[in-house]
Amino acid sequence: MLTRRKFLKLCLQTAAAASLSQLLLPDLAQALRLLPGGKPAVLWIEGTSCTGNTISLDNSADPALREVLEEIIDLRYSQLLMWPQGAEALQILYDTREKQRDNFILIVEGGIPLGMPEAVVIGRNDGLPLYAAELIPWLAEGARAVVAVGNCAAFGGPSKTIPNPTGTKGVWEVVSKTPVVNVPGCPAHPDWMVGTLVHLILYGLPELDEFRRPRLFFGELVHDLCPRRFAFFDGKFAQAPGGEGCLLKVGCKGPVTHADCPTRKFNDGVNWCINAGSPCIGCAAPDFPDGGTAPFFARLGDVHFPAGIRSTAVSVTKAVGAATALGIGSHLAAGYARRRLGKSGLPRVLRPRKDKDE
Amino acid sequence: MSKITINPLTRTHGYFSVELEIRDGRVSDAKAGGLLFRGFEQMLRGRAPHDAVYLTQRICGICSSAHAITGAQALEDAYKIEVPYQGLLLRNLIYGADTLQNHLRFLYLLVVPDYISAPPGAPGGTPRRGDYRLPGPVQERIQQHYLEALETSAMAHKAVAVFGGKAPHLQTIVAGGVTEKITADKVYRFQSLLSHIDRFIREKLERDMEDISRYYEDYYAVGQGFGNLLSFGQYRIGAKSEGRVFPAGAVRFGQDMEILQPQLITREIARAWYRGREEPLAPLEEHSKPEPQKEAGYSWIQAPRYDGLPFEGGPLARLWLSGLYRNGISVMDRLVARVLEAKEVAARMNGWLRELVPGSQTINWLDPLPASGEGTGFTDSMRGPLAHWLQSENGRIAAYRIITPSGWNLSPRDGQGRRGPLEEALIDTPVADADNPVEAGRVIRSFDPCISCAVHVLQRDCTARFWQQI
Numbered sequence: 165m166l167t168r169r170k171f172l173k174l175c176l177q178t179a180a181a182a183s184l185s186q187l188l189l190p191d192l193a194q195a196l197r198l199l200p201g202g203k204p205a206v207l208w209i210e211g212t213s214c215t216g217n218t219i220s221l222d223n224s225a226d227p228a229l230r231e232v233l234e235e236i237i238d239l240r241y242s243q244l245l246m247w248p249q250g251a252e253a254l255q256i257l258y259d260t261r262e263k264q265r266d267n268f269i270l271i272v273e274g275g276i277p278l279g280m281p282e283a284v285v286i287g288r289n290d291g292l293p294l295y296a297a298e299l300i301p302w303l304a305e306g307a308r309a310v311v312a313v314g315n316c317a318a319f320g321g322p323s324k325t326i327p328n329p330t331g332t333k334g335v336w337e338v339v340s341k342t343p344v345v346n347v348p349g350c351p352a353h354p355d356w357m358v359g360t361l362v363h364l365i366l367y368g369l370p371e372l373d374e375f376r377r378p379r380l381f382f383g384e385l386v387h388d389l390c391p392r393r394f395a396f397f398d399g400k401f402a403q404a405p406g407g408e409g410c411l412l413k414v415g416c417k418g419p420v421t422h423a424d425c426p427t428r429k430f431n432d433g434v435n436w437c438i439n440a441g442s443p444c445i446g447c448a449a450p451d452f453p454d455g456g457t458a459p460f461f462a463r464l465g466d467v468h469f470p471a472g473i474r475s476t477a478v479s480v481t482k483a484v485g486a487a488t489a490l491g492i493g494s495h496l497a498a499g500y501a502r503r504r505l506g507k508s509g510l511p512r513v514l515r516p517r518k519d520k521d522e
Numbered sequence: 523m524s525k526i527t528i529n530p531l532t533r534t535h536g537y538f539s540v541e542l543e544i545r546d547g548r549v550s551d552a553k554a555g556g557l558l559f560r561g562f563e564q565m566l567r568g569r570a571p572h573d574a575v576y577l578t579q580r581i582c583g584i585c586s587s588a589h590a591i592t593g594a595q596a597l598e599d600a601y602k603i604e605v606p607y608q609g610l611l612l613r614n615l616i617y618g619a620d621t622l623q624n625h626l627r628f629l630y631l632l633v634v635p636d637y638i639s640a641p642p643g644a645p646g647g648t649p650r651r652g653d654y655r656l657p658g659p660v661q662e663r664i665q666q667h668y669l670e671a672l673e674t675s676a677m678a679h680k681a682v683a684v685f686g687g688k689a690p691h692l693q694t695i696v697a698g699g700v701t702e703k704i705t706a707d708k709v710y711r712f713q714s715l716l717s718h719i720d721r722f723i724r725e726k727l728e729r730d731m732e733d734i735s736r737y738y739e740d741y742y743a744v745g746q747g748f749g750n751l752l753s754f755g756q757y758r759i760g761a762k763s764e765g766r767v768f769p770a771g772a773v774r775f776g777q778d779m780e781i782l783q784p785q786l787i788t789r790e791i792a793r794a795w796y797r798g799r800e801e802p803l804a805p806l807e808e809h810s811k812p813e814p815q816k817e818a819g820y821s822w823i824q825a826p827r828y829d830g831l832p833f834e835g836g837p838l839a840r841l842w843l844s845g846l847y848r849n850g851i852s853v854m855d856r857l858v859a860r861v862l863e864a865k866e867v868a869a870r871m872n873g874w875l876r877e878l879v880p881g882s883q884t885i886n887w888l889d890p891l892p893a894s895g896e897g898t899g900f901t902d903s904m905r906g907p908l909a910h911w912l913q914s915e916n917g918r919i920a921a922y923r924i925i926t927p928s929g930w931n932l933s934p935r936d937g938q939g940r941r942g943p944l945e946e947a948l949i950d951t952p953v954a955d956a957d958n959p960v961e962a963g964r965v966i967r968s969f970d971p972c973i974s975c976a977v978h979v980l981q982r983d984c985t986a987r988f989w990q991q992i
Binding site: 212213217218219223225229233239240242245246250253254256277283286288293321323325326405432434436439442445458459462 | 527528529530531532533534535536537539557558559560561562564565569570572573576577580581582583584586627631632635640642643644645646647648649650669672673675676679680682683684685686687688689690691693694696699700701702703711795812814815822884885887889963974
């Protein structure tokens with residue numbers, strides 16, 4: 165039997181290690197056979213979304229999407245992938261909620277447009293529009309758990325970008341009775357999605373942080389895992405994107421973003437943002453892109469906001485929690501004390517510039 | 523006469539609804555509505571111009587590289603930044619790989635289910651009724667290829683990430699070039715991935731589509747529409763990026779090719795859920811605000827027009843304009859053109875790979891940017907013409923306008939009551955069973971609809987207030 169401990173270890177293995185699917189799937193298949201009901205039914209519903217997380221799931225490497233569909237889940241509803249259409253498709257939604265009550269898993273991609281329900285219409289039932297803002301909470305109420313994939317579903321993400329034209333919110337701000345797990349990222353890494361699902365299926369809720377993200381994948385800062393951290397300590401800073409050295413001065417948000425991208429890497433481990441010479445834009449951080457991650461090429465602390473946004477300090481403190489922000493502050497300040505950063509290089513993490521309209 | 527609505531119209535990017543009027547077993551009228559609104563152009567106002575390249579990618583999870591390249595071109599045009607030739611090659615390679623990813627996913631995941639029954643594990647299972655004509659062994663072979671295409675398309679995105687950092691929503695394309703460096707190991711990794719994909723296209727995709735087109739030959743006579751074709755040109759080539767692999771231009775039905783004149787592009791909101799001036803407007807001229815309760819509206823998509831007329835875009839338009847394929851305009855011609863384009867792009871990519879020189883400069887970075895500028899980016903995305911218009915003042919974006927391919931293809935009616943290209947293509951489609959209009963589904967999906975790209979609104983009066991505050 166696949167123990168939780170062994171599973172967690174498998175999840176943490178990087179691309180260099182043996183294929184996760186080879187190690188995981190035989191055990192997983194056996195474990196699923198022992199579960200009452202076998203493969204769990206999964207409904208995938210989109211709110212204010214770009215479908216990028218569905219595409220990212222399609223990119224899953226170990227296990228491949230084919231294995232996910234054949235061995236792990238019974239994907240019954242997905243706007244992009246499902247074969248039936250129209251009323252027949254909707255019937256699948258209703259049947260699953262009714263017959264699999266408290267057993268199925270609801271995956272939400274995209275935010276909930278509470279301020280403008282007409283912005284997302286999922287289908288039409290008896291001539292009446294089914295608004296995502298109403299349908300998603302209704303489905304969630306019957307689900308065993310809700311997984312919010314991508315930054316829009318987790319925190320509102322790009323769909324909530326100021327001035328938030330559709331009044332979008334994250335799923336956990338709307339769903340209260342059913343447990344919600346946030347798997348942010350823009351898009352979420354396929355391993356984060358599949359790993360979270362498998363954990364839910366076999367062992368229940370994974371250990372979550374205060375933003376309801378699985379610690380397994382979002383427990384550490386990009387900056388702490390970054391291979392360019394040595395350049396940071398040596399005071400070697402790139403002056404332009406694509407340059408050698410730490411990308412802090414060209415806007416890297418790795419010091420305020422929790423995710424394991426540096427060790428996991430993207431697209432079957434072939435590359436990732438900083439390795440490709442571009443700064444981390446904090447796409448897994450709460451309130452991305454407005455929580456202090458944009459402008460993307462502005463150095464942390466030099467971040468300023470469009471007019472009308474009052475609380476600049478939403479920014480870093482809210483995004484990472486005060487304690488962590490303090491931690492980063494002292495970490496960067498220590499670099500300054502050792503004269504490695506130079507005065508101009510000191511990111512004013514704890515002193516975000518005030519907007520003129522404040 | 524009967525009226526039917528297909529909603530949700532699945533196997534499209536984003537939510538979409540089609541209303542059909544059926545008379546004597548044929549479609550006599552059609553309305554196509556985009557049911558997703560986010561308002562990206564509003565979000566872009568007041569931001570750092572460089573951010574547009576990353577933020578506009580979030581419009582669409584399947585054609586993100588198209589928005590990255592078009593956004594970067596708009597900035598480069600506004601601030602007169604020249605992209606180094608090797609950076610241009612990298613962009614073409616990233617874009618080419620993303621196009622192969624898109625075409626494979628489109629043809630197998632979205633289109634094939636309209637023609638064969640589902641393999642085990644297929645999401646949602648086989649629809650209760652279908653019109654499946656292929657002999658058993660051929661059908662089984664294509665089912666097998668459906669599953670293989672899942673892996674091959676992931677491989678194409680892996681190739682995007684080799685020079686793009688990650689996919690979708692890649693990181694390396696910025697105004698001025700590409701941040702990733704050219705190294706020998708990356709060139710060979712890319713080449714290896716490309717050769718796998720290329721083999722899949724030549725040995726499997728081509729054969730599968732040949733079989734489908736043979737057994738569904740009647741679809742060469744379904745879904746013609748207006749026959750007006752438009753392309754903004756794709757893949758810049760030449761030392762000064764003056765050339766295009768697929769040229770920009772327009773063809774009015776049955777006439778000769780015309781040179782593209784950007785000033786002829788307009789947009790209208792007569793039947794879209796926006797309030798404002800209803801006459802044809804220039805791209806950046808706009809006072810419209812979202813109004814979901816608007817009585818006359820039935821779509822979030824506005825109606826783009828070229829010289830006042832609806833035009834369709836996509837691989838068929840590109841191949842027609844470049845003279846590579848001029849068999850006809852129909853459901854099957856659109857699918858065949860996509861396969862041929864995939865082959866052509868893969869061949870071009872091999873050429874670009876050979877031109878790469880490890881260690882060359884790939885980026886001209888400019889930051890801070892000049893305080894003000896105005897520029898446009900024109901390219902063709904996988905599914906048709908895409909353009910970004912940018913205006914900046916005081917170092918921030920003052921106005922941003924995006925007109926997407928799905929805007930062109932899925933456009934609603936305009937102020938004169940003229941249908942959009944998809945709506946027109948649906949007219950006369952035979953529908954055997956009004957409860958299960960598979961034929962209409964085939965016409966709709968031949969356009970590769972992407973509602974995520976449905977676009978948005980900008981309030982200039984608010985912009986003025988915004989500047990006073992600063």
